[in-house]
Amino acid sequence: MYTELAVLGTVSSDLRLIQEAVRTMTSGSEYEFKPAITAAGGAVRRRRHVGDRQLTARRLLFAASEANYDPDLDIDWDAAPDPDKDWLPAQRVSLYGTRLWHSLDDEQRRELGKHELVSMLSAGIYAQSILSMLMFRDIVEGDGLVDDLTRFTLASINDESRSTTMFSRLVNATGAAPYRLPGPLQRLTKLTLLAPTGPLGRGFRLLLEEMLDSVLRELAADPSIQPHVQQLTKIHVVAGARHIEFARDDLIRAIESHGPIANALHRWALAAVTAACYAVVVNPNAYRAVGINPVRGLVAALVSANYGRNARRATASFRRFTRDEGLLNGPVAGTILRLGRVG
Numbered sequence: 001m002y003t004e005l006a007v008l009g010t011v012s013s014d015l016r017l018i019q020e021a022v023r024t025m026t027s028g029s030e031y032e033f034k035p036a037i038t039a040a041g042g043a044v045r046r047r048r049h050v051g052d053r054q055l056t057a058r059r060l061l062f063a064a065s066e067a068n069y070d071p072d073l074d075i076d077w078d079a080a081p082d083p084d085k086d087w088l089p090a091q092r093v094s095l096y097g098t099r100l101w102h103s104l105d106d107e108q109r110r111e112l113g114k115h116e117l118v119s120m121l122s123a124g125i126y127a128q129s130i131l132s133m134l135m136f137r138d139i140v141e142g143d144g145l146v147d148d149l150t151r152f153t154l155a156s157i158n159d160e161s162r163s164t165t166m167f168s169r170l171v172n173a174t175g176a177a178p179y180r181l182p183g184p185l186q187r188l189t190k191l192t193l194l195a196p197t198g199p200l201g202r203g204f205r206l207l208l209e210e211m212l213d214s215v216l217r218e219l220a221a222d223p224s225i226q227p228h229v230q231q232l233t234k235i236h237v238v239a240g241a242r243h244i245e246f247a248r249d250d251l252i253r254a255i256e257s258h259g260p261i262a263n264a265l266h267r268w269a270l271a272a273v274t275a276a277c278y279a280v281v282v283n284p285n286a287y288r289a290v291g292i293n294p295v296r297g298l299v300a301a302l303v304s305a306n307y308g309r310n311a312r313r314a315t316a317s318f319r320r321f322t323r324d325e326g327l328l329n330g331p332v333a334g335t336i337l338r339l340g341r342v343g
């Protein structure tokens with residue numbers, strides 16, 4: 001009875017939120033974030049209902065079987081790159097707007113963009129391989145083994161493998177060599193299967209998915225970018241949306257199954273990971289391709305205003321979700337995010 005009342009209360013608060021959103025959209029006034037309130041006037045702590053894990057997995061599994069692309073055949077990998085198009089939008093290149101940027105000519109800027117894209121794709125291959133290892137662990141440690149959840153997990157690993165194949169072909173299409181992880185980080189990957197489960201682990205997975213998705217979505221919408229890149233991003237975002245939906249539900253489930261003290265520690269650690277993650281994207285070795293000293297380039301990139309803009313943009317959807325769900329809202333998490341220039 002209590003549960004039913006609680007559900008009714010949340011449903012009516014959801015209706016209020018929808019009515020409020022519709023009123024805001026139709027009034028023509030400028031959109032602004034207002035704290036949502038429940039029917040009783042209190043702060044909304046959880047806006048979403050997390051559905052049954054098996055049912056969600058079954059629905060997403062059907063969606064996955066509907067759209068199947070062949071990463072080797074559905075992009076014309078033999079086509080030559082367009083000499084007039086960029087590999088990365090200028091404002092996403094790490095040195096954009098700095099004095100070093102102004103010292104480069106147009107061709108060097110495009111070359112640096114290409115190497116930074118290759119660096120991102122290389123990091124994406126590592127990230128997707130790590131995600132797949134963690135998903136195989138979910139199957140081994142789960143108790144379903146032959147259910148829809150296991151099959152959806154396998155379909156997701158299949159999606160990651162397809163994206164990894166496309167990333168590797170795109171690196172080949174650029175003509176540049178991939179950027180391998182630095183030695184210490186490479187050794188750290190051996191500990192992947194020992195990574196903790198719970199809110200931090202689930203949050204980290206969601207962060208990887210959301211960052212990859214937001215960077216690729218922007219490229220998909222930009223006509224000045226190489227056609228190979230655009231085609232890849234269009235294929236990737238379809239599967240990415242499914243992965244994000246499932247990872248978001250999983251993060252909320254993980255939070256709800258832990259106590260307040262454990263959750264606070266997980267949330268602070270997750271805030272630290274969110275604050276630091278974009279720095280990993282900036283690869284000093286890419287500067288060598290245009291004759292810039294790697295240390296000089298790295299310092300210029302990290303202190304530039306462009307770094308904060310790009311870091312906030314790449315983590316925006318993840319931070320919006322965690323804010324709406326009340327996960328990274330406290331003063332400690334807020335301070336950590338601000339220190340990483342993403343708050």
Ligand SMILES: [Fe+2]
Pocket residue numbers: 159160209239240243
């Ligand atoms: Fe994914």
